[in-house]
Amino acid sequence: MGKKVSIAVIRRLPRYYRYLSDLLKADIKRISSKELSERMGITASQIRQDLICFGGFGQQGYGYNIETLYSEIGKILGVDRRFTTVIIGAGNMGNALANYGNFKKRGYDLIGIFDISPDRVGKVINGLEIMHMDKLDDFIKKNKVDIAILTIPSQNISEVAERVAKLGVKGIWNFSPQDLHLSGNVIVENVHLSDGLMVLGYRIRESELKGV
Amino acid sequence: MGKKVSIAVIRRLPRYYRYLSDLLKADIKRISSKELSERMGITASQIRQDLICFGGFGQQGYGYNIETLYSEIGKILGVDRRFTTVIIGAGNMGNALANYGNFKKRGYDLIGIFDISPDRVGKVINGLEIMHMDKLDDFIKKNKVDIAILTIPSQNISEVAERVAKLGVKGIWNFSPQDLHLSGNVIVENVHLSDGLMVLGYRIRESELKGV
DNA sequence: TAGATTGTTAATCGATTAACAATC
């Protein structure tokens, strides 16, 4: 386990996991790196190289047993372990995430939703009553929250981030438009949806220019 | 303009754009690659290398004029041009995206929202009345829609994708859990929010193991 | 056994970083 796995490989793991889940549902028992590569649009070499980082779960002449591979990648991704999460900011994005059922299936339990607006506090989203931010600190400490999902406007994002970091949160999933750089050992994943849209726009224009 | 710009560079552009926007708001006039690199957490070399792909907008001994650079990157990303978009699927994610104001500012005009559920059709989101999917084809053709934003469950995702592709849509922003591989010259950006969450989970576990 | 396909090593490719001359 000496060599550490590159982030590029890690980021492909959930993708493998999704494809394997679909294959499993389709009741397919085994698959070769070649066939999987065609389905996913990447090279077979890359698949084998990626999997070997974690020990390589295949068998020569046979390929990969889908059930095994699925479960192994699940273990690597920590699907077996539970993470507790809270959503901070019960606006549209907070709502959308709170109602997204797949997270629970993957080991992420939403146990609290917070907002500062009196209009929202007290309302129920997906079975959880929205709490006021005043109660955030106690809640995080008492429930040992692992991950804070930030879906608040950017103004006070770093303030809130540092607050939850101090309270012992291990990871922050940041949806605010502003990047978060946190010192210490809190892991941050910044999500910028509009970035993706702008890249899409760029690529459309590029392809139009080529087409002319 | 011979060498084509790598996708890695393209994907960093919206990030530069955001940082420059903040600097602009803070009324800062110029910045060196070194200072920007410290703010963004990347190397100064990379910034200069990235910008040079598009001509290099700096000046020796001075750095970069923020207003100029901001506007140039905006042009590269096509902020000056308008894209028309429709959202297909008025569930939670569709709602969240429809209410997200920043897209319009960046040149993306939402002009239609569609759903198949009678409960939703007719309701108004952000000033737009949700239309039934039956009207989708006519609407896309009549309004020359550039981008379809897919926020529907995965079951019939590729069916809908091919349908809008045939109608002349140039890009698809896909939020369904299933990857979309489209032939032809429709540009696809797949978004998988839960992938990011799982990567966050992995990185948390990894850091816990290191910490022990 | 013969065929298939992995695990693994080597080659290639591309992206990032470092260095420095050009120049504002």
Add this chain to the structure above:
DNA sequence: TAGATTGTTAATCGATTAACAATC
């Protein structure tokens, strides 16, 4: 002019791809 910082080339690093021996 001296100092600063870019544009640009060269060096390094890492990731992807190709090739093939091992082996099921």
